[in-house]
Amino acid sequence: MAEASTVTADRPKHLHPHFVSSEQQFDAAKMGMWLFLVTEILLFSGLFVAYTVFRIWYPEVFSHSAELLDWRLGGLNTIVLLASSLTVAMGVHYAQTNERKKLVRALILTICFAAVFMIVKYFEYTGKFAHGVFPGVNFDPHGTAGGHDYAAYNIPFAAQFFSIYFVMTGVHGLHVLIGIGLFSWIVIRANKGHFSSEYYTPVEITGLYWHLVDIIWIFLFPLLYLI
């Protein structure tokens, strides 16, 4: 204990009193984040299991209904999210190398990519709603668009496919919105010079969260749009 009290004199500002060292604090925060990410994975796995069960029951309905989803928009969003993951990884790199301006720029780029993702999602959703493709009991496809006669997609269990689509992409989109909020906060702090190679825990663990959101989309894109 005497040894610990001598250390307190030169404790860095970011170090909370209940941690021995910055290293211990960093490791604890990071493991906490990984545990949280596991709960996130299990949250989404419930949706993936629902998808799998219904797909195995009605495979032809699922592949037929998926034709209504535009793989080009889904592919664009995949590229946008992958790029945002790159900029986040770059951001962590710049935090570790004390390049503040580049860190801020990388995080702003991330927010921009995330915004593009949500804008594309907005057009996808409104395009579906305009033709009566709603989740749940209001499912009533009608009209024509993009060479598709929507009424032809009003087959049994197509509503289940679109409900699963809306819930999975909706919960994922909510995570993207939360990510935009988190990164806005991190950008403000980075701009104030709160982070350095000595202390960049918030950048690191928000980055982990963002990569997980990317991974979820990596699975959603082929499952919903392609196969």
Next chain:
Amino acid sequence: MAHAEHHITPKKTLIQVFVALITLTAITVFAAQMDLGPLNVPIALSIAIVKASLVVVIFMALKHDNRMNAVVFLVGAVFVVVFLVLTLFDTAYRGDLPNTVEGTIMEEQAEQDALRARDPGPTPVPPSQ
């Protein structure tokens, strides 16, 4: 220098992983355009798993991280598989009763009762409701 030992992933590696991810996305879209029949789903899922692994190992830097975090992640992944497989043991093997048996359960039971009445066998079975 508490953070001196943290692994710093070089920019070059990050960009290479990004290029690999984009290439794999192009491959999965291309593979989906041509109908490979029963291979469609396994191919798309394999590519997605490779992409996710790249993100986890390099972008999330699990490769150079505390091993405990890898254990946490892998235990989570194992439980996703348990969740999926045990659910499918139920749902994938459910018979569609109305399609396999014609007529109602009452009719079926009456038929069985009639068969038992005709041929009780060596040890008579107590008649069911």
